[in-house]
Amino acid sequence: MAQTIEQQLQRLQDLEDIRTLRSRYAYGANILDGQPGDIQMFAALFAKDGTFDVGMGVATGPAEIEEMMKALTTQWQCAMHYMLNPLIELDGDRAAGTFTGLFAFTSQTNPSPIFLSNIYSDTYVRTADGWRFQSVRIRTAFADPAFLAGYADHLVDS
Secondary structure, eight states, rough: OOOOHHHHHHHHHHHHHHHHHHHHHHHHOOEEEEOOOOEEEEEETEEEEEEEESSOOEEEEEHHHHHHHHOOOOOOOEEEEEEEEEEEEEEEEEEEEEEOOOOOHEOOOSSSSEEEEEEEEEEEEEEETEEEEEEEEEEEEEEHHHHHHHTTTTTTOO
Protein backbone atom coordinates (compact mmCIF):
# COMPACT_ATOMS: atom_id res chain seq x y z
CA MET A 1 0.00 0.00 0.00
CA ALA A 2 1.37 3.39 -1.00
CA GLN A 3 2.09 5.93 1.69
CA THR A 4 0.17 9.18 1.75
CA ILE A 5 2.06 12.41 1.22
CA GLU A 6 1.63 13.12 4.95
CA GLN A 7 3.20 9.76 5.84
CA GLN A 8 6.07 10.40 3.45
CA LEU A 9 6.65 13.85 4.95
CA GLN A 10 6.54 12.43 8.48
CA ARG A 11 9.12 9.81 7.50
CA LEU A 12 11.44 12.48 6.08
CA GLN A 13 10.93 14.67 9.17
CA ASP A 14 11.71 11.73 11.48
CA LEU A 15 14.90 10.93 9.59
CA GLU A 16 16.02 14.56 9.71
CA ASP A 17 15.17 14.82 13.42
CA ILE A 18 17.32 11.75 14.19
CA ARG A 19 20.24 13.08 12.12
CA THR A 20 19.93 16.37 14.01
CA LEU A 21 19.89 14.47 17.32
CA ARG A 22 23.15 12.76 16.35
CA SER A 23 24.66 16.14 15.34
CA ARG A 24 23.66 17.66 18.68
CA TYR A 25 25.40 14.70 20.34
CA ALA A 26 28.59 15.51 18.42
CA TYR A 27 28.52 19.21 19.29
CA GLY A 28 27.75 18.44 22.94
CA ALA A 29 30.72 16.06 23.10
CA ASN A 30 33.18 18.45 21.43
CA ILE A 31 35.87 20.16 23.49
CA LEU A 32 37.34 23.49 22.39
CA ASP A 33 40.20 25.30 24.16
CA GLY A 34 39.97 22.81 27.03
CA GLN A 35 36.28 23.59 27.62
CA PRO A 36 33.76 20.76 27.20
CA GLY A 37 30.65 21.24 25.13
CA ASP A 38 27.23 21.56 26.71
CA ILE A 39 27.26 18.36 28.76
CA GLN A 40 23.84 19.03 30.29
CA MET A 41 22.34 19.41 26.79
CA PHE A 42 24.22 16.28 25.72
CA ALA A 43 22.70 14.23 28.55
CA ALA A 44 19.21 15.58 27.79
CA LEU A 45 19.44 13.96 24.34
CA PHE A 46 18.79 10.62 26.06
CA ALA A 47 15.48 9.12 27.14
CA LYS A 48 14.89 8.97 30.91
CA ASP A 49 16.05 5.32 30.88
CA GLY A 50 18.46 5.73 27.95
CA THR A 51 21.85 4.02 28.11
CA PHE A 52 25.27 5.32 27.11
CA ASP A 53 27.93 2.64 26.58
CA VAL A 54 31.12 3.83 24.91
CA GLY A 55 33.47 1.22 26.37
CA MET A 56 34.08 3.07 29.64
CA GLY A 57 31.23 1.72 31.70
CA VAL A 58 27.49 2.11 31.16
CA ALA A 59 25.50 5.12 32.31
CA THR A 60 21.69 5.02 32.45
CA GLY A 61 19.52 8.12 32.37
CA PRO A 62 20.51 11.75 31.78
CA ALA A 63 21.91 12.36 35.30
CA GLU A 64 24.34 9.40 35.14
CA ILE A 65 25.27 10.26 31.55
CA GLU A 66 26.05 13.85 32.52
CA GLU A 67 28.30 12.66 35.36
CA MET A 68 30.10 10.19 33.08
CA MET A 69 30.70 12.89 30.47
CA LYS A 70 32.14 15.24 33.11
CA ALA A 71 34.67 12.53 34.02
CA LEU A 72 35.56 11.79 30.37
CA THR A 73 36.23 15.34 29.17
CA THR A 74 39.06 16.49 31.44
CA GLN A 75 42.21 15.41 29.58
CA TRP A 76 41.75 16.98 26.15
CA GLN A 77 42.47 20.48 24.88
CA CYS A 78 40.38 19.81 21.79
CA ALA A 79 38.08 16.95 20.77
CA MET A 80 36.14 17.14 17.54
CA HIS A 81 33.41 14.60 16.75
CA TYR A 82 32.36 13.98 13.15
CA MET A 83 29.33 11.78 12.41
CA LEU A 84 29.25 10.17 8.97
CA ASN A 85 27.33 7.68 6.83
CA PRO A 86 24.00 7.56 8.67
CA LEU A 87 21.81 4.50 8.18
CA ILE A 88 18.47 4.90 9.97
CA GLU A 89 15.60 2.43 10.06
CA LEU A 90 12.27 3.78 11.31
CA ASP A 91 9.69 1.64 13.08
CA GLY A 92 6.83 3.86 14.25
CA ASP A 93 7.90 5.64 17.45
CA ARG A 94 11.17 3.70 17.56
CA ALA A 95 14.18 3.60 15.28
CA ALA A 96 17.64 2.10 14.96
CA GLY A 97 20.66 3.76 13.46
CA THR A 98 24.28 3.19 12.56
CA PHE A 99 26.75 6.04 12.17
CA THR A 100 30.49 6.13 11.58
CA GLY A 101 32.31 8.41 14.00
CA LEU A 102 35.66 10.00 13.19
CA PHE A 103 37.35 11.96 15.95
CA ALA A 104 40.41 14.14 16.35
CA PHE A 105 41.86 14.93 19.78
CA THR A 106 44.68 17.16 21.03
CA SER A 107 46.07 17.58 24.52
CA GLN A 108 47.80 20.46 26.27
CA THR A 109 51.13 18.65 25.93
CA ASN A 110 50.58 17.34 22.38
CA PRO A 111 48.94 19.72 19.90
CA SER A 112 49.26 17.15 17.06
CA PRO A 113 45.91 15.43 16.51
CA ILE A 114 45.39 11.82 17.44
CA PHE A 115 42.59 9.94 15.75
CA LEU A 116 39.88 7.46 16.61
CA SER A 117 37.04 5.92 14.62
CA ASN A 118 33.97 4.15 15.98
CA ILE A 119 30.84 2.58 14.60
CA TYR A 120 27.82 3.75 16.58
CA SER A 121 24.83 1.44 17.02
CA ASP A 122 21.95 3.54 18.33
CA THR A 123 18.34 3.01 19.18
CA TYR A 124 15.92 5.92 19.37
CA VAL A 125 12.51 6.55 20.85
CA ARG A 126 10.03 9.30 20.11
CA THR A 127 9.10 11.11 23.34
CA ALA A 128 6.90 14.09 24.15
CA ASP A 129 10.10 16.16 23.71
CA GLY A 130 10.93 14.62 20.31
CA TRP A 131 13.35 11.88 19.34
CA ARG A 132 15.81 10.78 22.04
CA PHE A 133 18.53 8.15 22.29
CA GLN A 134 17.30 4.96 23.92
CA SER A 135 20.78 3.51 23.67
CA VAL A 136 24.20 4.41 22.30
CA ARG A 137 26.85 1.73 21.89
CA ILE A 138 30.14 1.81 20.02
CA ARG A 139 32.54 -0.58 18.37
CA THR A 140 35.99 0.87 17.86
CA ALA A 141 37.29 0.56 14.31
CA PHE A 142 40.72 2.04 15.11
CA ALA A 143 42.29 4.11 17.84
CA ASP A 144 45.62 5.84 18.13
CA PRO A 145 47.45 4.34 21.15
CA ALA A 146 47.75 7.87 22.59
CA PHE A 147 43.95 8.09 22.71
CA LEU A 148 43.71 4.81 24.62
CA ALA A 149 46.41 5.99 27.04
CA GLY A 150 44.30 9.10 27.75
CA TYR A 151 41.47 6.86 28.98
CA ALA A 152 43.49 4.07 30.62
CA ASP A 153 41.65 4.56 33.94
CA HIS A 154 38.20 4.43 32.26
CA LEU A 155 38.37 1.62 29.71
CA VAL A 156 36.25 -1.48 30.30
CA ASP A 157 36.98 -4.78 28.58
CA SER A 158 34.18 -5.78 26.22
